[in-house]
Amino acid sequence: MQADKRKLVFENARDREVGVIKKVLSEMFGTECVEDFLKNNIIVVARNKRYEVFLVSTQLYEMFMEIKNVGLEPYSIGLFLGRMYVKKNRIRYIPSLESSEVLYNISRRNAIMVNEKATQLALYGRNIFWENVIRIFPPIHKKYVVVITSAHEPIALGRIRELNYGKKIIEVLIDKGWYLRKGG
């Protein structure tokens, strides 16, 4: 019998998926920090309706297995690690702001500190002009960079883009203002 493609199913992440997640996060925050972060935890994937990944403690994982064994599926579990998608037969991973926040607080790298004006803009999901950048914490990842306030608070995940006329901006991909706009 064919499985219902629309039904959300949670299961352990496959090696290929774990590899992609580790690669992206290590590039962003360093291998040692990411290994430490993932240690003693299990990566669980939601498939079909949503393609999302979660980091689950061993104690929570035991409950997850019990829930699965009685024929139920979770809606969400543990720490939301991010979203995945498939493009040209390759698995891609977009980290969540929640996991980036935890990893930035440990590693203190791959971040751009912005001034108060840019903080307000970022919280509305608006892009940030380079002149509002006050400090850079290298190395910077080519795709995902953490935008932080002057108090080292991660407020957004962005991407550095160069405009046609040579100017640089930070394109905001996910920001904390989402909780207000859509979170409920």
Next chain:
Amino acid sequence: MLYISRNYAKPSPTAIRLSRDFKVLPYMAERYIKMLGVEGAIMLLKSIQKPPEKAIRCNTLKISPEELERRLSRKNFVLKNIPWTRTGYWVEGGQYPLGATLEYLMGYYYVQSAASMIPPIVLNPSPRDTVLDMCAAPGGKTCHLADLMENKGVIVAVEKSRDRIRALRSNINRLGVRNVLMVRMDVLKLATKFRERFDKVLLDAPCSGEGLLAINHSRRTCRSLDDIFKMQKLQVELLRTAIKLVLNGGTIVYSTCSIAPEENEFVVNQVLNYGVKIEEIHSPIAGDPGFTEIFGVKLSKDLSKCLRLYPHKHGTLGFFVCKLIKES
């Protein structure tokens, strides 16, 4: 099922006068007179004319109460500590709405009524516990439980509504909670899957909202006595389910944001022969005891161990909390 004649709510001339003066339904005024006396009913109805003070709970998973106080004071908020919790504050002033500050978006606090901080404190979960939150959305109490458990142990948060579970997930993510497993289902069906599995169960039951009259003006005229009894039926079913799901010796906290005895003492009274006993609540807040006799019905004497909060007496929304222990 507790069958009582509905005649007890038939309004007297005084009740009709109060209902006209304070714009509530006559049956409500009549019940308040029976619960609190004429003077008490007038004070209650006067107190619901203005909303209670706004309150927040500091999320210690992300920030210390001292640091939050310092940051919000800089934004001209005036914080006053809520006596029954180290992390709760009544808040006044401020330049922005409480739900639109950077501190809110960072998950440093949760906007929550002062009374609704009591059930998780009464449940008192430890970091080793497996806790069930039966009607979890929008997640204020779930996140409070996670805070008390230091983000360890396990919380299973169940919510039936598709829309409300989104809010639950959003709040859990915002507050950095990591020990929650969310399930979208009718929690009544959970007892067909599990038996005696959870150390502690929180049942903040859906209710008619008779404690929210100060903030929900439409509630003063939109619910009939029949609606309250419909809710009672559901609440009894939910509480029986909670009893099936908790371990022997485990704790259940039953709470509602309603002052209606029909949704509180009458509900608890109906499950007392299901192997549970009521335990005294050692809360720093001096609430009123639960009713042991009301509307001409004699109830268990142990119901006096429950906690009742009224806007006119305690400065909170109307609230009810009961702690039950499952006997082995």
